[in-house]
Amino acid sequence: MTTSSASGTEPGVSRRRLLLSGAAGLGAAGLGAAGGFALGAATATAGSGSPALPAVGAAVVPFHGTHQAGIELHPQAHTSYLAFDLAPSADRDGIRRMLRLISSDAERLTAGQPALADTEPELALTPARLTVTVGFGPGLVDRVDPGARPAWLAPLPAFSVDRLEPRWSGGDLLLEVAADDPMSIAHASRMLVKDIRRFASIRWRQDGFRNASGTTPAGATQRNLFGQLDGTANPAPGSEAFARVVWRTRADPAWLVGGTSFVLRRIAMNLDTWDELDRGSREQAVGRRLDTGAPLSGDREFDVPDLEARNALGLPAISAVSHLARARSADGAPQIMRRGYNYDLTAGGGTDAGLLFGSMQADPLAQFVPIQQRLAEVDLLNLWTTPIGSAVFAIPPGCGPGGYVGETLV
Numbered sequence: 185m186t187t188s189s190a191s192g193t194e195p196g197v198s199r200r201r202l203l204l205s206g207a208a209g210l211g212a213a214g215l216g217a218a219g220g221f222a223l224g225a226a227t228a229t230a231g232s233g234s235p236a237l238p239a240v241g242a243a244v245v246p247f248h249g250t251h252q253a254g255i256e257l258h259p260q261a262h263t264s265y266l267a268f269d270l271a272p273s274a275d276r277d278g279i280r281r282m283l284r285l286i287s288s289d290a291e292r293l294t295a296g297q298p299a300l301a302d303t304e305p306e307l308a309l310t311p312a313r314l315t316v317t318v319g320f321g322p323g324l325v326d327r328v329d330p331g332a333r334p335a336w337l338a339p340l341p342a343f344s345v346d347r348l349e350p351r352w353s354g355g356d357l358l359l360e361v362a363a364d365d366p367m368s369i370a371h372a373s374r375m376l377v378k379d380i381r382r383f384a385s386i387r388w389r390q391d392g393f394r395n396a397s398g399t400t401p402a403g404a405t406q407r408n409l410f411g412q413l414d415g416t417a418n419p420a421p422g423s424e425a426f427a428r429v430v431w432r433t434r435a436d437p438a439w440l441v442g443g444t445s446f447v448l449r450r451i452a453m454n455l456d457t458w459d460e461l462d463r464g465s466r467e468q469a470v471g472r473r474l475d476t477g478a479p480l481s482g483d484r485e486f487d488v489p490d491l492e493a494r495n496a497l498g499l500p501a502i503s504a505v506s507h508l509a510r511a512r513s514a515d516g517a518p519q520i521m522r523r524g525y526n527y528d529l530t531a532g533g534g535t536d537a538g539l540l541f542g543s544m545q546a547d548p549l550a551q552f553v554p555i556q557q558r559l560a561e562v563d564l565l566n567l568w569t570t571p572i573g574s575a576v577f578a579i580p581p582g583c584g585p586g587g588y589v590g591e592t593l594v
């Protein structure tokens with residue numbers, strides 16, 4: 185995945201020059217997953233005389249590609265997950281029409297251009313790395329062709345820690361609309377919901393945030409609301425490990441080759457009882473230091489955790505019941521690609537905050553479920569966390585110009 189700029193960053197600088205020189209200025213916001221930048225044609229259409237856009241607002245992630253946009257990149261600062269229920273009347277033809285509309289407007293909006301019937305076209309001109317990623321729930325695939333639904337595209341098995349609420353679970357269709365600017369997300373979501381409303385209605389919406397662009401070093405691991413560095417042991421975008429963990433290569437089913445699966449768990453975090461813990465106990469719960477994120481067996485964030493290491497008292501440095509010890513695979517290789525966004529809806533009546541825990545993997549039953557099963561059995565972190573929402577989606581591959589996401593199924 186690469187990024188480019190949709191408009192100028194400095195008055196008086198030609199767009200072409202900016203595109204060729206602006207990469208360095210993109211900083212945290214514009215770092216391409218594989219370190220590259222697309223220097224393609226600029227697409228934003230700010231009127232002449234209007235002030236040029238800063239790099240964060242102008243940054244563009246291309247919509248077209250083998251894989252859908254919005255997956256293999258350093259996550260944007262904000263996201264909106266929107267799940268829809270299909271209308272009873274939405275048949276295969278209707279679903280095809282809907283997916284064409286979504287793809288065509290997503291292509292425009294992510295390039296910094298107004299949607300086809302845009303009522304507020306000015307709001308489209310600051311894409312800020314806007315991406316729109318489309319996912320299919322079990323209901324949509326069944327509506328098109330029940331024989332095309334892989335066995336894993338179904339609700340996850342029940343876990344003992346689950347306290348799932350229907351209002352945060354399930355869905356026939358998913359749109360993840362993410363960007364470094366919530367204005368860009370609000371506008372794009374509104375345009376896309378207008379496209380969809382003849383065919384489906386919103387089931388739930390979950391909004392999440394990370395650090396704003398430019399507030400932490402480019403590519404740095406983000407913190408969750410417990411204050412922990414969260415995402416250290418993740419495959420890096422552009423790496424061989426990322427491809428192995430995330431992308432589907434086997435033609436079972438053929439329509440998902442180049443796609444992936446997405447599990448979204450809404451996990452409530454009890455910040456009030458977490459506050460009562462001393463720092464040492466907090467670090468023991470995960471097995472990592474809070475300041476540097478280093479494993480309790482090491483010194484630096486990316487030191488490989490040593491589950492056999494002992495501390496000065498001769499006790500295990502990393503507790504066997506810590507989150508790290510329980511979540512880690514036997515050989516230490518990542519099995520899933522985690523993408524956490526924080527949420528905080530506290531509004532009186534107690535804290536309502538937590539993590540939108542997204543997990544991407546080629547096969548959720550083989551990769552996600554065994555980890556969640558281990559964590560449900562034993563994990564110190566369970567004392568402060570409760571899964572309250574759960575949904576599974578198939579993420580079809582990307583499409584080329586003139587095509588639409590989902591064409592391989594529909």
Ligand code: HEM
Pocket residue numbers: 408410412413414415416417418449451452453470472489507508511512513516518520522538539541552555556559565569
């Ligand atoms: C609110 C809930 C959760 C919190 C606060 C949390 C937090 C953390 C933290 C701080 C780390 C260590 C740093 C890192 O490698 O990212 C971590 C690691 C990890 N977590 Fe979670 N996590 C949560 C839920 C989950 C869930 C639901 C799963 C999977 C079912 C999961 C799987 C993992 C894995 C696989 C690792 C990496 C272990 C390793 O290989 O070292 N976590 N988590």
